[in-house]
Amino acid sequence: MVYRRCTRFFEPQEAEDMTQEVFVHLAAHLVSFRGESSPVTWLYAVTTNLCLKRLARERRRQSLWLAHQEGLEPPSLSRPSSQEAAVALKELQEALPEELVAIGMYCYGDGMTHEEIADLMGVSRRTVGNRLKSLQEHLERFSRERGFR
Secondary structure, three states: OHHHHHOOOOOHHHHHHHHHHHHHHHHHOHHHOOOOOOHHHHHHHHHHHHHHHHHHHHHHHHHHHHHHOOOOOOOOOOOOOOOHHHHHHHHHHHHOOHHHHHHHHHHHHOOOOHHHHHHHHOOOHHHHHHHHHHHHHHHHHHHHHHOOO
Protein backbone atom coordinates (compact mmCIF):
# COMPACT_ATOMS: atom_id res chain seq x y z
CA MET A 1 0.00 0.00 0.00
CA VAL A 2 2.81 2.44 0.88
CA TYR A 3 4.74 1.73 -2.33
CA ARG A 4 1.58 2.06 -4.43
CA ARG A 5 0.90 5.45 -2.81
CA CYS A 6 4.49 6.58 -3.44
CA THR A 7 4.16 5.71 -7.14
CA ARG A 8 1.44 8.39 -7.37
CA PHE A 9 4.17 10.97 -6.76
CA PHE A 10 7.40 9.39 -8.06
CA GLU A 11 8.86 7.10 -10.71
CA PRO A 12 9.31 3.44 -9.57
CA GLN A 13 12.93 3.69 -8.39
CA GLU A 14 12.31 6.84 -6.39
CA ALA A 15 9.04 5.36 -5.08
CA GLU A 16 11.04 2.44 -3.67
CA ASP A 17 13.40 4.85 -1.92
CA MET A 18 10.45 6.84 -0.62
CA THR A 19 8.79 3.67 0.69
CA GLN A 20 11.90 2.95 2.73
CA GLU A 21 11.94 6.53 3.98
CA VAL A 22 8.33 6.18 5.12
CA PHE A 23 9.07 3.06 7.16
CA VAL A 24 12.19 4.60 8.69
CA HIS A 25 10.09 7.62 9.66
CA LEU A 26 7.37 5.38 11.12
CA ALA A 27 9.90 3.44 13.19
CA ALA A 28 11.18 6.68 14.68
CA HIS A 29 7.72 8.23 15.21
CA LEU A 30 5.49 5.28 16.07
CA VAL A 31 4.43 6.95 19.32
CA SER A 32 2.80 9.75 17.28
CA PHE A 33 -0.06 7.40 16.38
CA ARG A 34 -2.90 8.60 18.62
CA GLY A 35 -5.45 5.97 17.67
CA GLU A 36 -7.94 8.57 16.39
CA SER A 37 -8.14 6.70 13.08
CA SER A 38 -7.33 3.23 11.88
CA PRO A 39 -3.64 2.37 11.53
CA VAL A 40 -4.11 2.02 7.76
CA THR A 41 -5.63 5.51 7.50
CA TRP A 42 -2.78 6.91 9.58
CA LEU A 43 -0.18 5.12 7.43
CA TYR A 44 -1.81 6.46 4.29
CA ALA A 45 -1.78 10.03 5.62
CA VAL A 46 1.84 9.80 6.80
CA THR A 47 2.91 8.45 3.40
CA THR A 48 1.12 11.22 1.53
CA ASN A 49 2.55 13.94 3.77
CA LEU A 50 6.10 12.61 3.49
CA CYS A 51 5.81 12.40 -0.31
CA LEU A 52 4.57 15.99 -0.48
CA LYS A 53 7.38 17.16 1.79
CA ARG A 54 9.96 15.41 -0.36
CA LEU A 55 8.56 17.08 -3.48
CA ALA A 56 8.78 20.45 -1.75
CA ARG A 57 12.42 19.77 -0.77
CA GLU A 58 13.20 18.86 -4.38
CA ARG A 59 11.63 22.08 -5.64
CA ARG A 60 13.71 24.10 -3.19
CA ARG A 61 16.85 22.22 -4.18
CA GLN A 62 16.22 22.84 -7.88
CA SER A 63 15.53 26.52 -7.24
CA LEU A 64 18.77 26.89 -5.30
CA TRP A 65 20.68 25.04 -8.00
CA LEU A 66 19.33 27.35 -10.68
CA ALA A 67 20.01 30.45 -8.60
CA HIS A 68 23.66 29.52 -8.12
CA GLN A 69 24.42 27.80 -11.42
CA GLU A 70 23.04 30.14 -14.03
CA GLY A 71 22.96 28.57 -17.42
CA LEU A 72 23.43 24.99 -16.18
CA GLU A 73 20.74 22.33 -16.24
CA PRO A 74 19.46 21.39 -12.75
CA PRO A 75 20.02 17.82 -11.63
CA SER A 76 17.17 15.48 -12.49
CA LEU A 77 15.44 14.73 -9.22
CA SER A 78 12.10 13.34 -10.28
CA ARG A 79 10.84 13.60 -13.84
CA PRO A 80 7.57 11.78 -14.57
CA SER A 81 7.96 11.70 -18.37
CA SER A 82 8.74 13.88 -21.34
CA GLN A 83 5.12 14.30 -22.41
CA GLU A 84 3.75 17.83 -22.41
CA ALA A 85 0.80 16.92 -20.20
CA ALA A 86 3.03 15.34 -17.57
CA VAL A 87 5.28 18.39 -17.54
CA ALA A 88 2.28 20.70 -17.17
CA LEU A 89 0.89 18.57 -14.37
CA LYS A 90 4.22 18.71 -12.55
CA GLU A 91 4.29 22.52 -12.94
CA LEU A 92 0.78 22.75 -11.55
CA GLN A 93 1.65 20.50 -8.62
CA GLU A 94 4.64 22.71 -7.80
CA ALA A 95 2.56 25.88 -7.98
CA LEU A 96 -0.24 24.71 -5.66
CA PRO A 97 -0.19 24.61 -1.87
CA GLU A 98 0.60 21.10 -0.56
CA GLU A 99 -2.81 20.83 1.09
CA LEU A 100 -4.65 21.33 -2.21
CA VAL A 101 -2.40 18.78 -3.91
CA ALA A 102 -3.15 16.26 -1.14
CA ILE A 103 -6.90 16.82 -1.31
CA GLY A 104 -6.81 16.56 -5.11
CA MET A 105 -4.87 13.29 -4.91
CA TYR A 106 -7.30 11.88 -2.36
CA CYS A 107 -10.39 12.88 -4.33
CA TYR A 108 -9.41 12.53 -7.98
CA GLY A 109 -6.50 10.12 -7.73
CA ASP A 110 -7.79 7.80 -5.04
CA GLY A 111 -11.53 8.26 -5.45
CA MET A 112 -12.11 9.04 -1.78
CA THR A 113 -15.35 10.71 -0.67
CA HIS A 114 -15.41 14.15 0.92
CA GLU A 115 -16.18 12.53 4.26
CA GLU A 116 -13.23 10.12 4.00
CA ILE A 117 -10.92 13.00 3.13
CA ALA A 118 -12.27 15.08 6.00
CA ASP A 119 -11.63 12.24 8.46
CA LEU A 120 -8.15 11.65 7.08
CA MET A 121 -7.14 15.31 7.16
CA GLY A 122 -8.93 16.24 10.38
CA VAL A 123 -11.11 18.94 8.80
CA SER A 124 -14.83 19.31 8.17
CA ARG A 125 -16.55 17.93 5.09
CA ARG A 126 -17.45 21.50 4.13
CA THR A 127 -13.78 22.50 4.29
CA VAL A 128 -12.93 19.66 1.91
CA GLY A 129 -15.60 20.90 -0.49
CA ASN A 130 -14.31 24.46 -0.30
CA ARG A 131 -10.73 23.37 -0.93
CA LEU A 132 -11.77 21.20 -3.87
CA LYS A 133 -13.59 24.22 -5.29
CA SER A 134 -10.40 26.27 -4.84
CA LEU A 135 -8.42 23.50 -6.54
CA GLN A 136 -10.87 23.50 -9.46
CA GLU A 137 -10.45 27.27 -9.83
CA HIS A 138 -6.66 26.86 -9.89
CA LEU A 139 -6.98 24.11 -12.50
CA GLU A 140 -9.23 26.22 -14.72
CA ARG A 141 -6.90 29.24 -14.50
CA PHE A 142 -3.86 27.06 -15.20
CA SER A 143 -5.59 25.46 -18.20
CA ARG A 144 -6.53 28.85 -19.65
CA GLU A 145 -2.99 30.20 -19.20
CA ARG A 146 -1.46 27.14 -20.90
CA GLY A 147 -4.04 26.98 -23.70
CA PHE A 148 -5.36 23.54 -22.64
CA ARG A 149 -9.00 22.68 -23.15
